[in-house]
Amino acid sequence: MKRIKNKTIPIILICGAFIAFMPILWMISTSLKDSNSIFSFPLKIIPDPVHWENYSTIWKSMPLVQYFKNSILITGLTIIGTVFSSALVAYGFSILEWKNRDKVFIFIIFTMMIPLQVIMVPVFVIFKQLGWLNTFKPLIVPAFLGGGAFNIFLFRQFFLNIPREIIDAAKMDGLSHFQIFKEIALPISKPVIATISILTFMFTWNDFMGPLIYLSDQIKGTLALGIMMFVGQHQTEWGELMAVSILMMLPMLIVFFVFQKYFIRGLMIGGSKS
Amino acid sequence: MPKRFLIFIFLSPWIIGFATFGIYPFMMSLYYSFCQYDVLQIPMFIGLENYKNILTKDPYFWISIKNTAYYTFFRVPLNIIGSLLLAILLNQTVKGIRILRTIYFLPSIISGVVLSVIWMWIFNPQIGLLNIILGFFGLDGPLWLQDPQWSKPALIIMSLWSIGGGRMLVFLAALQNIPKHLYEAFEMDGGNIYQRFFHITLPMISPVIFLWSIIEVIASMQVFTEAFIMTKGGPLDSTLFYNLYLYNKAFEDFNMGYASALAWILLAITLCVTLAQFHLSKRYVYYEGQK
Numbered sequence: 127m128k129r130i131k132n133k134t135i136p137i138i139l140i141c142g143a144f145i146a147f148m149p150i151l152w153m154i155s156t157s158l159k160d161s162n163s164i165f166s167f168p169l170k171i172i173p174d175p176v177h178w179e180n181y182s183t184i185w186k187s188m189p190l191v192q193y194f195k196n197s198i199l200i201t202g203l204t205i206i207g208t209v210f211s212s213a214l215v216a217y218g219f220s221i222l223e224w225k226n227r228d229k230v231f232i233f234i235i236f237t238m239m240i241p242l243q244v245i246m247v248p249v250f251v252i253f254k255q256l257g258w259l260n261t262f263k264p265l266i267v268p269a270f271l272g273g274g275a276f277n278i279f280l281f282r283q284f285f286l287n288i289p290r291e292i293i294d295a296a297k298m299d300g301l302s303h304f305q306i307f308k309e310i311a312l313p314i315s316k317p318v319i320a321t322i323s324i325l326t327f328m329f330t331w332n333d334f335m336g337p338l339i340y341l342s343d344q345i346k347g348t349l350a351l352g353i354m355m356f357v358g359q360h361q362t363e364w365g366e367l368m369a370v371s372i373l374m375m376l377p378m379l380i381v382f383f384v385f386q387k388y389f390i391r392g393l394m395i396g397g398s399k400s
Numbered sequence: 401m402p403k404r405f406l407i408f409i410f411l412s413p414w415i416i417g418f419a420t421f422g423i424y425p426f427m428m429s430l431y432y433s434f435c436q437y438d439v440l441q442i443p444m445f446i447g448l449e450n451y452k453n454i455l456t457k458d459p460y461f462w463i464s465i466k467n468t469a470y471y472t473f474f475r476v477p478l479n480i481i482g483s484l485l486l487a488i489l490l491n492q493t494v495k496g497i498r499i500l501r502t503i504y505f506l507p508s509i510i511s512g513v514v515l516s517v518i519w520m521w522i523f524n525p526q527i528g529l530l531n532i533i534l535g536f537f538g539l540d541g542p543l544w545l546q547d548p549q550w551s552k553p554a555l556i557i558m559s560l561w562s563i564g565g566g567r568m569l570v571f572l573a574a575l576q577n578i579p580k581h582l583y584e585a586f587e588m589d590g591g592n593i594y595q596r597f598f599h600i601t602l603p604m605i606s607p608v609i610f611l612w613s614i615i616e617v618i619a620s621m622q623v624f625t626e627a628f629i630m631t632k633g634g635p636l637d638s639t640l641f642y643n644l645y646l647y648n649k650a651f652e653d654f655n656m657g658y659a660s661a662l663a664w665i666l667l668a669i670t671l672c673v674t675l676a677q678f679h680l681s682k683r684y685v686y687y688e689g690q691k
Contacts, residue, residue, distance in 0.1 A: 136494045142486070143503040146564060149518055150506065152529055156521070164527065211413035218410030224403075234414070237422060241622060241670060243646055243663040247432060247656045248425035251439060271417025278414070303406060332512040334625045339651060350513040354629055357517060364521055371514045382509050386502075390569060 157181070157368035164364055180369035187366060190373075192345055193352040200262055200337075200348060201330040204269040208326045209319055212273030216281030217307050221293060231282070238275045250339060264340040265333075269326075277322050284318045285311060320388040324381060328389075331378060349374045433661035438654045450661035461662070463637050464645040467552065471641065472620040475556050480613055482563035487571035488601075501564075508565025516629040519558045520545065545631055548638035555626055555639065567612050574605040603686040610685045614677055618670060642666060 151171065156164060157180050158173040184190060219231050253264040272278070288311065296306050312319075337348045344355070353370055360366065382389060408415070433450055435443035454461050490501055510518070522529045523544035531541030542550040582600050591599065624643040627633060633640035633648075646666070650659035 135489055135492050139489055139494060139500050142489075143500050146507055146561070147503050149522060149529065149561070150510075153518055211417075214410055215414040218407055218414075222407050222410060224407055237418070239618075239674075240426065241618070241663070241667055243622070243643060244429050244667050245421065245425035246663065247650055247660050248428035249421055250650075251428070251656070252420065252425070254439065268417060268421055270413065271421065272414040303410070307410075328509065328511075332514075334512045334628075335647075338628075353513045353517065357513075357520070357629060364527070367517055367521070371517050374514055375510060378509055382506075390505075390566075 153368045153372065156364055157372055159365055161363070161365060177365070180365040181373075184366050184370045184373075187360070188352055188356055188370075189345060190352070190370070193347055193349045196262070196346060197331060197349040200265050201327055203262075203266045204330045205323050205326045207266065207269035208273040208277055209322055210273075211270050212277035212322065213281050213312060213315070213319075214307070215272060216278045216285055217303075217311055219278065220282045220285035221288070221306070221311065222303065234275050234278065246339075253340065259340060260343050260346060261340075262346070265330075265336050277326075280318055280322060281315065284315050288314070317388065317391075320385060321391055324385050324389045327381060328378060331374075429660045429663060432657050433664050435657040437657040437660075439656055440654075443657065446657070450658050451665075454658070454661055454665065460637070460640065460645055464640050464642045467638065467640055468621055468623070468642040470552055471556065471623060472617060474553075475559050475620045476613060476616045478556065479559060479563055479567070479616055480609060482560055483565075483568040483612075484571055484605075484609070486563055487568050487575055490568075490572060491575045504564030504568070506564075508562035510562075512625050513629060515558075515561075516626050519554075519561075519626075520630050523554050523558075546635055548636040551631055551635060551638045555623075555630075558626065567616075570608055570612070571605065574608045575601070578604045606685045607687060610677070610681045614674060617673055617677065621666070621670060621673070 155171050155173055158176050158178070160177045160179065163170075163173065163177075219227060219234075249264075253259060256263075258264050292310065293306060296310060301309065332350060333348075334350045334354070337351045338354075341347055341351060347355070353367075353374060356370065357367065432443055434445060434447055436446050436449075437443040486504060490497060490504070494500070521527075525531055525541065525543045525546065528544070530544070534541040544550050544554045578601065582604070583596065586596055586600055622643050623641050624647065627639045627641050627644050628647070631639040633644050642662075643666075646659050646662045649655050649662060
């Protein structure tokens with residue numbers, strides 16, 4: 127491609143990046159202001175003086191420690207369930223050979239297209255009849271049962287690339303399929319495990335509708351739910367709202383920057399092959 | 401251990417999950433849609449009553465359809481074009497391009513509640529960032545989320561913040577996969593930059609654009625969290641989107657039969673729109689190895 131040799135493109139890109147980053151910058155700035163300087167004009171980006179109070183008051187304004195614990199517990203168990211069950215199922219769809227295997231797998235991919243709303247009401251009724259409302263079970267247990275078609279797909283792609291000779295040699299040494307799964311398939315698929323863990327983390331940490339439907343007891347709420355309730359009650363306390371939003375964002379930002387490679391690869395595979 | 405049994409054990413998580421959280425609720429949802437059902441009493445079969453009421457007696461159904469159609473109609477093309485333009489710009493060799501890509505990507509990892517909170521405050525008419533910037537240029541900004549005329553455009557503008565996310569990266573990869581010799585041949589024939597874009601670049605990446613337009617349309621039709629947190633469907637029902645209305649029917653009114661019927665209508669609409677897109681794609685999408 128012939129490159130445009132002038133300075134317009136870099137300038138457009140830098141201005142655009144500034145616009146994209148501005149809300150985050152402004153958010154940090156607002157979280158460090160007291161309520162007087164939030165409303166004072168002209169607005170300053172760098173707070174002067176810096177007020178850290180918002181970060182201490184939010185712990186008193188809501189049961190934030192409890193929300194963090196709940197979110198971490200739900201997200202952690204969901205990741206474990208998703209990784210383990212999608213790996214197991216993918217093994218059954220890749221290393222094991224059986225009739226019509228690939229046709230059944232295409233069917234699984236098709237089930238991804240059914241909108242969640244269609245099954246939402248009956249699934250709610252199931253959990254209600256099980257007496258699981260207001261517990262974490264409706265949010266965690268489904269992850270252990272299949273782990274989602276997309277994740278099965280990711281694992282399967284990886285398992286299909288394991289050379290057949292390795293599997294055959296392992297069988298000759300007397301390893302069962304469970305041992306091959308545990309000793310060979312899982313250890314070499316660390317990159318896929320990383321990708322799936324990160325995508326699941328992002329999704330579960332941010333999930334709003336699930337907790338909204340199943341957790342009505344305030345003390346059982348997740349961070350997302352807690353912030354939502356805080357918005358309803360303290361709509362004008364922008365400094366505190368921004369501070370708590372930043373606290374919720376922080377783990378995501380850290381995971382994103384540390385595992386950027388895996389994160390982006392997962393999105394790319396999802397976007398180009400699904 | 402017999403082979404059948406072995407396969408069954410490996411697939412068992414999916415089989416159990418699919419039976420309990422797939423097939424069973426799918427069938428039950430269809431059944432509930434023909435019932436009056438409030439969760440407390442057993443479902444009472446009333447035939448097509450729910451569907452009839454939705455289509456003939458329910459003004460909110462049509463309001464939510466209109467709102468969702470408006471939102472989808474503007475959000476999808478703007479997001480696709482935005483991501484494509486950004487991908488083209490970021491495909492240039494500019495110093496510091498990796499940092500720029502990271503900055504553009506960053507907003508897309510913020511979603512749900514946090515995203516809604518940030519934008520509630522950006523759209524705040526008095527102290528919000530947007531109206532302050534507009535004021536700086538001497539413009540009097542609208543009330544955004546508090547104005548029925550501006551609430552939907554506001555939510556569409558908000559969706560554009562994350563054009564630099566996964567979709568843009570896929571477009572970028574597609575751009576980089578276009579074989580160089582195509583461009584060289586075109587330059588020899590003396591084509592200009594616009595002809596090159598419409599005759600080579602666009603056809604070559606059209607399959608990816610098509611795939612993402614389907615994903616975007618489905619996501620837009622299911623918009624929920626933003627409206628639930630930021631506007632609660634208001635003002636004057638201007639952001640009462642389909643999914644929000646469905647949620648209200650199910651979990652505020654506990655009218656589960658009615659909500660299930662709404663869900664099946666959504667499924668039918670989704671299928672029709674997706675099929676229409678596939679139909680259109682035959683004319684506009686170029687697949688290598690065909691023709």
